[in-house]
Amino acid sequence: MSVVHITEERVKELLDWPLVCDAVEQALRAICANRTSDEQPISQQPIRNFTPTEKGVLLCMPGFIGKYKLAGSTKVFNTLGCKLVSSFIANRFLNPPKPNIMANIFLFSEETGQLNAVIGADDLTAWQTAAASMVATKYLYSKRPSTPAINTVAILGCGVEGRIHAIGFCTTNFVDSIYLWNRTISRAEALVTELKQLRHSFKNPNVQIICGESVADCVKNADVIVTATYADTPFLYRSMIKDNVHINATGAGEKGHHSELAEDIYTDPESKIYVDTKAGARIEFHLKAPIVCEIGDIINGHNSTPTAGITIFHSMGLGVEDAACGQAILEKFRKKLN
Structure with missing residues (x-):
């Protein structure tokens, strides 16, 4: 199966506040250690990893969120994802300037581990934090x-x-x-x-x-x-x-x-x-x-x-948020194609 690539430009067209806020809320429900209901989503959230360089840092943010639903869907999702984020704050001083933070979300099959999608996440990262x-x-x-x-x-x-x-x-x-x-x-x-x-x-x-x-x-x-x-x-x-x-x-x-x-x-x-x-x-x-x-x-x-x-x-930002938001974008992308 081919890997779906959703570019930054396409993600911008797909973003909306109800979609992102709902996905983030599901992730925040899932990360909670206290189990209050069988309907509560589940998660695995390793601590994010920092790789510093002389000029910036690369963050690796994996996460798994399972048994959750997205707004407008009756389907139960299990999503394995990882976001790679580079943070180079001097980028704004370049000519021409570049974003300080650049990101991509990788979604994998929870059954086989196969890479399913790569999603440009510069704007999505900002929206997730605001959400x-x-x-x-x-x-x-x-x-x-x-x-x-x-x-x-x-x-x-x-x-x-x-x-x-x-x-x-x-x-x-x-x-x-x-x-x-x-x-x-x-x-x-x-x-x-x-x-x-x-x-x-x-x-x-x-x-x-x-x-x-x-x-x-x-x-x-x-x-x-x-x-x-x-x-x-x-x-x-x-x-x-x-x-x-x-x-x-x-x-x-x-x-x-x-x-x-x-x-x-x-x-x-x-x-x-x-x-x-x-x-x-x-x-x-x-x-x-x-x-x-x-x-x-x-x-x-x-x-x-x-x-x-x-x-x-x-707020720090979580891999499970990236996974849930990436899944929400992927589902909306697929609906637009049909």
Whole structure:
């Protein structure tokens, strides 16, 4: 059987938020160690492997997710996959610039191990990270008993991840205002211009899109904050943010991994930390407070949605997410051919 190759250009045409968010949610359910139901998907998730070079790093992210369903399908899937990701942050300074992160997902037959598909995953990787943030926001913030609205979103860092988070939140939520901040202000201003051009596709086409003058200015009224930078030192402090805010911490520096939040946010008595996988977090994170649980524990009903407080979701990205999202893209690709 020939190997299916789905190019980056074709993946862009196939991507949509319900598809990616559903696949990511299934993966987060599967990775959860606590079994609460026979209907819960299963998974095998090795720790991802890093191969550093002088100028960047290659990540190998294998994963198996089984006994799961995709939105709009009654079929039960078992998917074995592996994503290879190169991260070379100096690529943006090349002439012409190249993406900092480049990725491909490889899907294999769970029965024979034969390679079935190769899927370009540059855009899909960004969408998956944003989808994980949106799923976490749904379960850690939107499902609180008071059912708070996401009136104001703050995006700190306006690169690839900041951009797609801004688009994702405005597309899937009725956001009143979105604040953007970047160390290089011209990048934030460019994103403001782009988002204004995309307003017609947002749930609230009248959303206010604002370039924040500082981090403090950007986050002071935010209900939801996304940090998406390469910062090695903290720039977000407890004094800047409201009570009961939800933070999606997705950035990663070269020297200080996930270093954007100051210690006083983690050590606040009202702060609660959640992750996609505890096993990976123990190795890659050096958090200043205990982890409450994996987000899958809440999705599966093993733990309750927090009623109040500052919630922080740390996302690393998982091979099982890549496998599930790759499978979803492959299924949509096959339907389009028929």
